[in-house]
Amino acid sequence: MLIVACIKQVPDTTQVQIDPVTNTLIRDGIPFIVNPYDTHALEEALRLKDRFGCRVAAISMGPPNAEATLKKALALGVDHAILLSDRVFGGADTLATSNVLSAAIRKLHSDVDEVGLVLCGKQTIDGDTAQVGPGIASRLGYQQLTLVDRIVDMNFSGKIIRVSRKLEGRHEIVEAPLPAMLTVVRELNRPRYPKVPMRLAAADATVEVWNNQVLKLDEQKIGLKGSPTWVSKIFSPDRAVGEILGDGNSDPEGTAEMLIEKLLAKDMLPI
Amino acid sequence: MTPNPTIFTPLLIASLAVFAWGCWKRLSLISLGKPENRFDNIGARVGEMLMYAFGQKRVLAKPFGINHFIIFWSFIILLVANIEFMLHGVFPWISLTKLPDGILLPLLLLLDIASLLALAAVAVAAVRRLISPPYPEARTIEAFFILSLIGILMLAYFGINAAKISRMQDGALVIARTWMPVSSVFAGMFAPAAGATVYSLSWWAHAFALLAFMCYLPHSKHMHILTAIPNCFFRRLEKPNTVPREEFAVGNEFGVSRVDQYSWKDLLDSFSCTECGRCQKVCPASITGKPLNPRAVVHDIKVNLLENASMLKKGEQPGIPLIGAQGEGSVSEESIWGCTTCGACMEACPVFIEQMPKIIQLRRNLVESEASFPEELLNLFENMEGRSNPWGIAPSERTKWCSQLDVKPFDKNTTEYLFYVGCAGSFDSRNKHVSVAMAQLLDRAGVSWGILGKDEKCCGDSVRRLGNEYVFDKMARENVEIFRERGVRKVITQCPHCFSTLKNDYRQYGLELEVIHHSELLRNLVQDGYLKLNGISGDLGAMVFHDSCYLGRHNDVYDAPREVLQAATGTAPKEIGRNRNNAFCCGAGGGRMWMEEHSGERINLTRVKEALEEKPDTICVACPYCLTMFEDGLKDVNADGVKVLDVAEVMAEAALR
Ligand SMILES: Cc1cc2nc3c(=O)[nH]c(=O)nc-3n(C[C@H](O)[C@H](O)[C@H](O)COP(=O)(O)OP(=O)(O)OC[C@H]3O[C@@H](n4cnc5c(N)ncnc54)[C@H](O)[C@@H]3O)c2cc1C
Ligand code: SF4
Ligand code: SF4
Numbered sequence: 001m002l003i004v005a006c007i008k009q010v011p012d013t014t015q016v017q018i019d020p021v022t023n024t025l026i027r028d029g030i031p032f033i034v035n036p037y038d039t040h041a042l043e044e045a046l047r048l049k050d051r052f053g054c055r056v057a058a059i060s061m062g063p064p065n066a067e068a069t070l071k072k073a074l075a076l077g078v079d080h081a082i083l084l085s086d087r088v089f090g091g092a093d094t095l096a097t098s099n100v101l102s103a104a105i106r107k108l109h110s111d112v113d114e115v116g117l118v119l120c121g122k123q124t125i126d127g128d129t130a131q132v133g134p135g136i137a138s139r140l141g142y143q144q145l146t147l148v149d150r151i152v153d154m155n156f157s158g159k160i161i162r163v164s165r166k167l168e169g170r171h172e173i174v175e176a177p178l179p180a181m182l183t184v185v186r187e188l189n190r191p192r193y194p195k196v197p198m199r200l201a202a203a204d205a206t207v208e209v210w211n212n213q214v215l216k217l218d219e220q221k222i223g224l225k226g227s228p229t230w231v232s233k234i235f236s237p238d239r240a241v242g243e244i245l246g247d248g249n250s251d252p253e254g255t256a257e258m259l260i261e262k263l264l265a266k267d268m269l270p271i
Numbered sequence: 272m273t274p275n276p277t278i279f280t281p282l283l284i285a286s287l288a289v290f291a292w293g294c295w296k297r298l299s300l301i302s303l304g305k306p307e308n309r310f311d312n313i314g315a316r317v318g319e320m321l322m323y324a325f326g327q328k329r330v331l332a333k334p335f336g337i338n339h340f341i342i343f344w345s346f347i348i349l350l351v352a353n354i355e356f357m358l359h360g361v362f363p364w365i366s367l368t369k370l371p372d373g374i375l376l377p378l379l380l381l382l383d384i385a386s387l388l389a390l391a392a393v394a395v396a397a398v399r400r401l402i403s404p405p406y407p408e409a410r411t412i413e414a415f416f417i418l419s420l421i422g423i424l425m426l427a428y429f430g431i432n433a434a435k436i437s438r439m440q441d442g443a444l445v446i447a448r449t450w451m452p453v454s455s456v457f458a459g460m461f462a463p464a465a466g467a468t469v470y471s472l473s474w475w476a477h478a479f480a481l482l483a484f485m486c487y488l489p490h491s492k493h494m495h496i497l498t499a500i501p502n503c504f505f506r507r508l509e510k511p512n513t514v515p516r517e518e519f520a521v522g523n524e525f526g527v528s529r530v531d532q533y534s535w536k537d538l539l540d541s542f543s544c545t546e547c548g549r550c551q552k553v554c555p556a557s558i559t560g561k562p563l564n565p566r567a568v569v570h571d572i573k574v575n576l577l578e579n580a581s582m583l584k585k586g587e588q589p590g591i592p593l594i595g596a597q598g599e600g601s602v603s604e605e606s607i608w609g610c611t612t613c614g615a616c617m618e619a620c621p622v623f624i625e626q627m628p629k630i631i632q633l634r635r636n637l638v639e640s641e642a643s644f645p646e647e648l649l650n651l652f653e654n655m656e657g658r659s660n661p662w663g664i665a666p667s668e669r670t671k672w673c674s675q676l677d678v679k680p681f682d683k684n685t686t687e688y689l690f691y692v693g694c695a696g697s698f699d700s701r702n703k704h705v706s707v708a709m710a711q712l713l714d715r716a717g718v719s720w721g722i723l724g725k726d727e728k729c730c731g732d733s734v735r736r737l738g739n740e741y742v743f744d745k746m747a748r749e750n751v752e753i754f755r756e757r758g759v760r761k762v763i764t765q766c767p768h769c770f771s772t773l774k775n776d777y778r779q780y781g782l783e784l785e786v787i788h789h790s791e792l793l794r795n796l797v798q799d800g801y802l803k804l805n806g807i808s809g810d811l812g813a814m815v816f817h818d819s820c821y822l823g824r825h826n827d828v829y830d831a832p833r834e835v836l837q838a839a840t841g842t843a844p845k846e847i848g849r850n851r852n853n854a855f856c857c858g859a860g861g862g863r864m865w866m867e868e869h870s871g872e873r874i875n876l877t878r879v880k881e882a883l884e885e886k887p888d889t890i891c892v893a894c895p896y897c898l899t900m901f902e903d904g905l906k907d908v909n910a911d912g913v914k915v916l917d918v919a920e921v922m923a924e925a926a927l928r
Contacts, residue, residue: 012657014665033657193649196639196741200521 001054001156002113004105005045006136007038007073009066010126034069037121041184043191044151045119046077052156055079055113059104061089061097067207074202075194080112086211091224094127098135100222103215105140116156118181122147130183137181145180149187273467274474279360286482293489294497297542300580304535307515309505316504324503329621333549335399336621338392342421345389346496352382352428353481360478376450383432387453390425393418406548406566417493423480430473433457437466495545499622502543505536506623512614512825513775514628517635517740526635526738528594530576531583533632540624541573550616550626555856556609560871563609565616565626567602572629574600594633607633608645611874612736612861613820618852634738648737651865656742659728660694661865670724672696672703676710681721683758688713688720688787691773693766694729695895701902702895708923709765709789715926716801718792720763726753732768732821735776737862751780765789765919767821767894768860774826788822790832790893790918797838797922804838804925811914811921812888816844817878817901818854819894832893835918839925845885855881859896879904889914891921 011030034042045056057080058073060066070081084104092100109115118140120133130146137144149166152173159178164171166185194202212222220226245262246255263269322328327343330336351367358365367375397418404410432454436447448455461469488494517525527533548566556563572593578600579589591600594607607630616626637643638652654663670678672692681689690713696706713720731746753759754777762784764770774786796802816836822828829851836844849855858874868874879901882890890905890913892898901915 012665031657190646190649193638193642193644193652195642196519196525197521197523199741200519200523204521 093227427477434470525639613856
């Protein structure tokens with residue numbers, strides 16, 4: 001059985017600024033990281049590998065330098081690392097991205113092993129749409145379980161998974177047959193730290209690259225051509241100017257009480 | 272029964288064999304360690320050995336040191352008598368008495384006095400162990416057994432000589448009374464008729480005590496009699512303020528999880544420990560009730576080596592793991608993470624055992640090979656690797672501290688000094704004030720300086736001491752590259768951790784920088800008249816100064832910060848109880864800054880309370896970590912009236928008004 005973790009290379013958005021003139025992201029010199037949610041998806045895949053001895057593949061669609069992301073995955077212990085990279089994949093929106101990723105998963109299913117589980121992050125920190133995971137599930141006809149914060153039970157042979165979904169103010173335990181696609185939240189686990197021998201091995205390992213000659217997808221369904229959404233404008237909203245209330249220095253208690261009242265009034269404190 | 276060669280000779284040969292076999296069996300294990308060059312600079316090594324092994328300089332630095340000094344030198348002197356004793360026992364015609372009187376008589380006097388002194392010293396040691404042992408576990412049967420053996424040896428020595436004296440008459444007796452005064456006193460304690468009995472009893476008591484001592488020696492902590500002298504010879508000649516590099520190639524092992532991954536010198540260290548407990552008595556972790564005990568770490572390495580020796584020799588996996596098992600011979604993970612790398616243990620150890628690097632080697636294994644470490648460190652490691660600062664703040668914020676100042680970038684053609692601000696000075700809101708004070712002082716003194724700004728990276732101190740050598744190596748290479756590219760030669764640091772890392776650790780990467788700590792620079796600027804002090808800095812009240820481990824103990828900078836304070840305030844700061852090379856750590860070194868303290872009293876609290884005993888109004892520091900630790904500690908004891916200031920801030924008050 002194979003578990004596939006979808007990981008995306010994203011700019012470290014805490015370091016990204018928007019060019020006030022052109023309204024585009026200033027990406028120069030900004031380091032790339034693995035999308036934080038995806039590190040949890042990858043970790044869960046590796047934990048299942050540790051528990052059940054199944055294999056794990058990490059796939060990522062992106063430019064050639066996204067190889068670094070997959071090397072990190074190799075250093076953590078994945079068995080297959082595949083970069084989906086081709087000029088014709090570029091400019092993809094969530095629909096086109098899901099097309100490419102699901103085609104790659106299909107290929108893994110037929111070439112490597114039966115895929116039982118696909119793990120995605122809840123969303124990315126640059127695109128933030130949270131659509132790609134569900135997009136993959138619907139294309140592959142997998143069950144989709146979003147916002148997973150715990151795998152309650154997993155039965156590979158019986159092909160059943162039971163998970164906890166983290167919803168607003170409550171949890172939902174859901175059971176579904178495999179194969180399934182999970183999108184995960186950060187509470188799911190604590191990602192492991194790579195061991196040096198694995199890092200060194202990963203540095204020497206080659207990441208397999210699949211372009212469209214490998215995937216053979218209809219060019220109308222991928223990349224810019226296959227992307228019906230267009231970004232018409234990016235801008236930073238003006239931040240509303242805050243207001244200083246009270247005086248924490250001379251009257252800390254009074255100020256704290258005022259704050260609590262305001263939070264209660266806005267229903268922002270659990271009672 | 273008089274001395275009898277037919278009985279004594281086989282006993283002696285057997286004992287010598289047991290002794291040699293015991294020594295060989297143990298000391299040959301040292302060769303299981305990894306190679307390390309400790310044969311450089313032989314001249315200096317001989318000097319160190321003379322001063323510290325034979326001169327016992329460090330031993331003498333503590334109470335009861337004189338006691339050990341006496342035992343040590345008595346042993347050396349009595350070696351003559353004991354060798355004669357053994358030879359005489361086999362070949363009765365060999366005797367010191369064959370020597371001419373001019374040599375013999377002074378020698379007899381020397382031996383007589385040495386024996387008395389040794390006897391007294393042994394008695395003192397025994398009483399001390401009974402009443403107030405150096406540490407509770409030092410009250411062992413083994414210790415008393417060895418002390419009584421030595422006592423018996425001395426008494427028997429007197430018995431033998433007293434018996435001889437009891438048979439003397441006239442001139443010989445007068446001579447004996449002059450040159451063997453102590454033995455003569457013993458001779459007066461029995462009738463001359465009992466002389467023969469006393470002689471043979473004493474002789475055999477001496478023989479058995481000596482042979483028993485010989486057989487037992489290699490199996491006890493007294494092995495240090497043989498190993499301490501070479502250990503001083505092979506000590507690290509430079510301060511042990513850093514750890515060796517690691518080579519990152521596929522197939523290598525990282526850190527130490529088996530004793531044979533230590534260097535031979537580390538293993539020799541373990542056989543040289545005298546178990547005096549001085550290290551544990553100065554260790555901030557041990558003192559505040561953490562599981563770490565540096566003496567126990569050294570002891571566990573020895574026990575582990577002995578227990579696993581046969582398996583290691585065959586290249587098999589050891590039976591007792593060095594890390595994480597219960598009981599002797601294994602060091603717990605909690606101990607390993609407790610070390611602040613303050614260096615107090617190494618400063619105290621009379622035989623120059625290097626405890627701290629051994630602990631870092633264990634950390635390396637845990638981090639690099641096992642990825643097993645306290646969970647607080649995960650963020651730290653990722654922040655360091657990803658953003659080159661401990662907090663994970665965007666590198667673009669590195670220059671925010673100087674947004675209101677006119678600070679120039681470093682340019683090798685126009686600037687003399689690089690001011691390496693450091694992560695705390697760049698990002699920590701309290702420490703930014705110190706950076707600002709420094710910048711203003713440098714400008715006022717007309718120093719030509721600049722910064723790397725957004726291109727400055729963390730020096731990597733914390734990750735190195737935490738055993739994450741892989742990440743440190745990457746960071747160090749990057750920094751060395753930047754310094755080379757920019758043509759940096761002279762660096763000012765305001766953090767002792769940056770100071771020590773740039774100065775000592777980067778040397779391993781072939782980068783020789785002239786690194787100056789801001790306290791030294793400020794002192795020089797005042798002395799040379801570049802910084803004019805218009806009066807005394809404000810209302811600081813009574814001041815104490817706290818030595819940072821990485822400035823003081825690890826780099827011997829003690830006077831500069833004190834002189835800065837003296838110049839700025841007109842009075843010398845008061846000293847805290849433990850100061851200078853005995854100073855007690857603030858608790859933040861060795862990456863402990865980023866970790867929780869789960870057991871015992873908090874180290875910073877212990878230090879804050881000690882400082883408060885001097886009733887200061889201001890606690891002065893020269894390190895951003897100390898600044899944080901003291902401010903936190905003062906809040907915990909509600910000593911809100913007491914201020915903590917960096918020496919640069921005190922100087923700024925005086926010079927910038
Ligand atoms: C405003 C905006 C502008 C954009 N501009 C461009 C552009 O100019 N050029 C361009 O190329 N793209 C651009 N994109 C990116 C692209 O449209 C989306 O980022 C991409 O389709 C994935 O969507 P997402 O990031 O919202 O992922 P989400 O749906 O939020 O991601 C959910 C999960 O799906 C998986 N996943 C998503 N993407 C990948 C991937 N590539 N590889 C592997 N796993 C993945 C991860 O597990 C992730 O956690 C833009 C996106 C937005 C929102
Ligand atoms: S370096 Fe300091 S904390 Fe570490 S063992 Fe030695 S004395 Fe203890
Ligand atoms: S390591 Fe050094 S200081 Fe510590 S007990 Fe042994 S000899 Fe004494």
